[in-house]
Amino acid sequence: MANKVIKTEAEWRAQLTPEQFAVTRKKATERPYTGEYEHTTAPGTYRCVACGQELFASEAKFDSGCGWPSFTAPITGPAVAEETDRAHGMVRTEVLCSRCDSHLGHVFPDGPGPTGLRYCINSVALKLDPRKK
Numbered sequence: 445m446a447n448k449v450i451k452t453e454a455e456w457r458a459q460l461t462p463e464q465f466a467v468t469r470k471k472a473t474e475r476p477y478t479g480e481y482e483h484t485t486a487p488g489t490y491r492c493v494a495c496g497q498e499l500f501a502s503e504a505k506f507d508s509g510c511g512w513p514s515f516t517a518p519i520t521g522p523a524v525a526e527e528t529d530r531a532h533g534m535v536r537t538e539v540l541c542s543r544c545d546s547h548l549g550h551v552f553p554d555g556p557g558p559t560g561l562r563y564c565i566n567s568v569a570l571k572l573d574p575r576k577k
Contacts, residue, residue, distance in 0.1 A: 476511025479567025
């Protein structure tokens with residue numbers, strides 16, 4: 445993993461759109477079925493919108509029907525960090541960018557093989573780097 449990216453709230457606000465800031469820095473959630481990458485099937489690498497770290501490969505993306513882009517696994521183990529999230533009266537596993545601590549979404553144990561996991565990620569927290577043909 446590359447060095448940690450640490451910025452002030454003012455620096456993040458200057459870099460990110462208001463929606464990106466709300467999701468990545470304040471742990472908001474975009475509305476389901478509205479995200480740019482919900483139905484994207486283009487090959488490439490999904491990066492953190494805040495710091496550019498590689499997070500997910502398009503080959504790990506699947507249509508879970510949940511309203512957000514879903515992946516079976518991160519591109520590498522260290523690409524994401526996980527924390528327990530007890531917000532909203534439930535216990536979930538939050539997924540964060542390991543480089544800049546941006547909130548990405550949550551991971552659930554109801555995905556397809558080979559991992560059985562569903563990384564449910566906000567589109568606004570991602571930037572697709574398309575693979576050249």
